[in-house]
Amino acid sequence: MARVEFRNIRKEFVDDNKGTFTAVAGSDFVINDKEFVVFVGPSGCGKTTSLRMIAGLERQTSGDIIIGDRVVNNLHPKDRDIAMVFQDYALYPHMTIRENLSFGLKNLKKPKAYIEQKVSQAASILGLESMIDRKPRELSGGQRQRVAVGRAIVRDPQVFLFDEPLSNLDAKLRVQMRVELSELHKRLEATIVYVTHDQVEAMTLGERIVVMNNGIIQQIASPTELYAKPQNMFVAGFIGSPPMNFIDVQKEGNLLHTEGGIFTIPDSMAGALSHYDNRHLILGIRPEHITGEDMPATTNLDYKYVAKIQVVEHLGSENLVYFRVGNRTVTAKVHPETTGYPGMDKTFIFNFDKVHFFDPETEQRIDW
Amino acid sequence: MKSKSKVIMLIVASVILIVWSVLTIIPMYWMLIGSVQDTKSAASFIPKMIPDVLSVAPYERFFGKTNVMRWLFNSLLVSSILTVTNVFLASLAGYAFAKLKFPGNKAVFWILLSTMMIPAQVTLIPLYILMIDVFDLGNTYTAILLPGIVSVGNIFLMKQYMSSLPTSLIHAARIDACGEFGIFWKVILPMAKPGLAVLAIFTFVASWNDFFWPFLVTNSTEMRTIQVGLASFVYADTTDFGALMAGATVAALPMMILFFSLQRYFLQGITIGAVKG
Amino acid sequence: MQTAPAQTRPSRPPMKGYLREYGWAYLFILAPVLLFLIFTLYPVASAFLMSFQQYSIMGSEWIGADNYTRMVHDDVFWKSMRNTVIFTLGTVPVNIVITYALSFFIFQMKNKWQTFFKATMYLPAVASGVTISVVWLAIYDPTNAGLLNRFIGLFGLDPVIWLGKSSTALFSLILMNWLGSHGAGIILYLAAMGGIPKSLYEAADIDHASGWSKFWRITWPLMKPTTLYLLVTGVITSFQVFISVYLMTQGGPNFATTTIAYLIYSTAFNFYEFGLAAAQSFVLAALIIVISIIQFKYFSSDVEY
Numbered sequence: 043m044a045r046v047e048f049r050n051i052r053k054e055f056v057d058d059n060k061g062t063f064t065a066v067a068g069s070d071f072v073i074n075d076k077e078f079v080v081f082v083g084p085s086g087c088g089k090t091t092s093l094r095m096i097a098g099l100e101r102q103t104s105g106d107i108i109i110g111d112r113v114v115n116n117l118h119p120k121d122r123d124i125a126m127v128f129q130d131y132a133l134y135p136h137m138t139i140r141e142n143l144s145f146g147l148k149n150l151k152k153p154k155a156y157i158e159q160k161v162s163q164a165a166s167i168l169g170l171e172s173m174i175d176r177k178p179r180e181l182s183g184g185q186r187q188r189v190a191v192g193r194a195i196v197r198d199p200q201v202f203l204f205d206e207p208l209s210n211l212d213a214k215l216r217v218q219m220r221v222e223l224s225e226l227h228k229r230l231e232a233t234i235v236y237v238t239h240d241q242v243e244a245m246t247l248g249e250r251i252v253v254m255n256n257g258i259i260q261q262i263a264s265p266t267e268l269y270a271k272p273q274n275m276f277v278a279g280f281i282g283s284p285p286m287n288f289i290d291v292q293k294e295g296n297l298l299h300t301e302g303g304i305f306t307i308p309d310s311m312a313g314a315l316s317h318y319d320n321r322h323l324i325l326g327i328r329p330e331h332i333t334g335e336d337m338p339a340t341t342n343l344d345y346k347y348v349a350k351i352q353v354v355e356h357l358g359s360e361n362l363v364y365f366r367v368g369n370r371t372v373t374a375k376v377h378p379e380t381t382g383y384p385g386m387d388k389t390f391i392f393n394f395d396k397v398h399f400f401d402p403e404t405e406q407r408i409d410w
Numbered sequence: 411m412k413s414k415s416k417v418i419m420l421i422v423a424s425v426i427l428i429v430w431s432v433l434t435i436i437p438m439y440w441m442l443i444g445s446v447q448d449t450k451s452a453a454s455f456i457p458k459m460i461p462d463v464l465s466v467a468p469y470e471r472f473f474g475k476t477n478v479m480r481w482l483f484n485s486l487l488v489s490s491i492l493t494v495t496n497v498f499l500a501s502l503a504g505y506a507f508a509k510l511k512f513p514g515n516k517a518v519f520w521i522l523l524s525t526m527m528i529p530a531q532v533t534l535i536p537l538y539i540l541m542i543d544v545f546d547l548g549n550t551y552t553a554i555l556l557p558g559i560v561s562v563g564n565i566f567l568m569k570q571y572m573s574s575l576p577t578s579l580i581h582a583a584r585i586d587a588c589g590e591f592g593i594f595w596k597v598i599l600p601m602a603k604p605g606l607a608v609l610a611i612f613t614f615v616a617s618w619n620d621f622f623w624p625f626l627v628t629n630s631t632e633m634r635t636i637q638v639g640l641a642s643f644v645y646a647d648t649t650d651f652g653a654l655m656a657g658a659t660v661a662a663l664p665m666m667i668l669f670f671s672l673q674r675y676f677l678q679g680i681t682i683g684a685v686k687g
Numbered sequence: 688m689q690t691a692p693a694q695t696r697p698s699r700p701p702m703k704g705y706l707r708e709y710g711w712a713y714l715f716i717l718a719p720v721l722l723f724l725i726f727t728l729y730p731v732a733s734a735f736l737m738s739f740q741q742y743s744i745m746g747s748e749w750i751g752a753d754n755y756t757r758m759v760h761d762d763v764f765w766k767s768m769r770n771t772v773i774f775t776l777g778t779v780p781v782n783i784v785i786t787y788a789l790s791f792f793i794f795q796m797k798n799k800w801q802t803f804f805k806a807t808m809y810l811p812a813v814a815s816g817v818t819i820s821v822v823w824l825a826i827y828d829p830t831n832a833g834l835l836n837r838f839i840g841l842f843g844l845d846p847v848i849w850l851g852k853s854s855t856a857l858f859s860l861i862l863m864n865w866l867g868s869h870g871a872g873i874i875l876y877l878a879a880m881g882g883i884p885k886s887l888y889e890a891a892d893i894d895h896a897s898g899w900s901k902f903w904r905i906t907w908p909l910m911k912p913t914t915l916y917l918l919v920t921g922v923i924t925s926f927q928v929f930i931s932v933y934l935m936t937q938g939g940p941n942f943a944t945t946t947i948a949y950l951i952y953s954t955a956f957n958f959y960e961f962g963l964a965a966a967q968s969f970v971l972a973a974l975i976i977v978i979s980i981i982q983f984k985y986f987s988s989d990v991e992y
Binding site for chain 3: 419420422423424426427430431433434435436437438440441444456457499500502503505506507510511512513515518521522525527528529530531532533534535536537538539540543556557559560562565590591594615618619620621622626637640641644651654655657658661662665666668669673676677678680681
């Protein structure tokens, strides 16, 4: 029963120069047993601090942390029944792989036979048998990564903690390790808390994702929901690549006015936007939901916008087309055969079934 | 054109360097060569830069007139103990200052560091009274050792060095159920070996060469270190040139041998903890 | 969803929690802190009190600022200050120029030769102050057996009583310092020189900069941290010069080589005037601290650490 719960967790650091700095401002969440949860956000958002507090490497300023059915506030890392994989692997350079894997179990005074069995089991899961008596420096980055994971596995913990474990690997290896980690999760049936700044990693690995910014949890949701219903402009802009476009619009009656265009509000949205009469709104639309007029589209063709193309980037499978709406640059991810060149006046179709609205003051989502 | 001026530069540089090297080495050469030349009457004797006859008589006289074996033993004992205590305590404290969080970390460190500005002469007299009159430790190893057990300079060096070690290993060890001292002993020390080696060598040489404090707190010939003993010999017998040079050689040779066998540590170790700019 | 665990946060006595959290760290620094209290803080405080006392093992007597008054009216004290300043000015800047020049030349050499010269220049540093003093005592021998007298004899000059004459004694101590080890400084300079990106010189070459201006505009400014470091440590060391004075001249002749450090020693251990010696030592400390602070200001304003 390894759920992980934060109850109103705050973490403040005292910095000599900047005074008190709030790394985590009142976090509340529950991670369920056997769940794979990813913490994602820009650097300094409090995600790693949160992970370290679960591990017991940092102590929260206030609030309770619960692992399984125990409040672990006063427990040392070793007593929390967790294991952690570090960004730089943190393998002991002077120990062989075998010693690295068995170090924790030895410290816990486990029987020798038990340790040997655990180590060889982990080594075989991760394919490390042939290098078990080498030192970490003789291993490649990917192999070290596996050893780091192996060190966590031998502990049989209730909760695995991963701190940006793939960020030091090259792109190709990262994809491969991502798949391996996914499989490992199924095999181990353990709770995994995983921290990354890479939203692709978060989306592909996480069953649920916790998006953080400035020490505050922005949204906790499944990848699909995060993409389809971002709670606020930060999440909307953070999840998805290229990021969601934001366009300033003014609502007048059932029309949305923007610089150089007018859209009729679909009936389905009219109710939700009724409070915003004669007010300013932010319309969010993902690049993949803007198409060129010359391409066949299944969407309502009424939502047109004519703009002068600024730049076209050819990515092979698609083109990224940049144009301006008001003072904001808008990106469209269009079919590679869409015509378009810089300076061309082009008609774009906005897929209005997929647009989002945000309150400009609170930056929160307006559900429709 | 360019290469020609470069060649001239290289020649000038080589000549200057060779001349200066000779100037640097001459006193040491003079010492060695002076210690193996001898005549019966010291007064009329003029040692040669390149001797025709070598002799061990100066050494025989120096060893005969002094307690040098005991002095060497004392120096070896004192230097070894101080090396062990300094390496252990300085790395332990340096690690704590560099990597552990505790209230007062920076304040304590800066207070310790600022004492490096206080010249030894200030503390010398009270320290002398404390050791001799209060603790009654005059003429003992304890008195020679105590004030030098761990130097602030060494703590500073070790803090600098430990700061460069990755913190994640400490975290990993904590999760691996390693106790705080275990982390230092089993994880940090093995990683810090190059730094410890440098610290050990410099501490050993400095302790071996230290003169003033052992000189103040010892008064019997049995308790002198080699440096104090040699100085006392200079005061007692300034005319026997050969024996003086033999004594100087005996005091310096162990460190020179150490230097030539561990040159790499000497030459690279200086930069640890010093200016980075 | 299950209900929250029915457990409250275990309450710990604050002191115990404090020790549990930081106890190890305090234990790790315990020895240095204790040593600091006993062997630095106590002696400094004690010396400070002593400087206002007529010290005696039987019982000291408060005499206010008398020790300080005596000190400033003592010609020997001022002479020792003068000697210390001359010695410092005569050694530290000259040594830095020598060290820098040698480093610059060594830097032109191939790696193998760099190591060779570094080692050669470093060698005297492993010999003790006592050894060096004994050897130079022989070099400065006033008869024509002395190495230096033999050397100047090659030019037809008469033997000089180097250490026995007021006019040459202090200079002799300075000269021997010039020919000492420059190894540590050279290693630091070479490390700094090696750290200068080649692209800086290439850019200067493109701008047709002369060798001289490359030196003044690129090399020298980048050497500043090292130079300042050598300056600070050099000044602190030379203000405390003792062994060579003690072994070679005993401060003479006629106090020509009495440095402040030697004066303190001799006041304390030849005349057993502990109070006066303490007062003198505080003047030395004040000087060193003021000079260090001035240098530290340079460090923090000019140098990126």
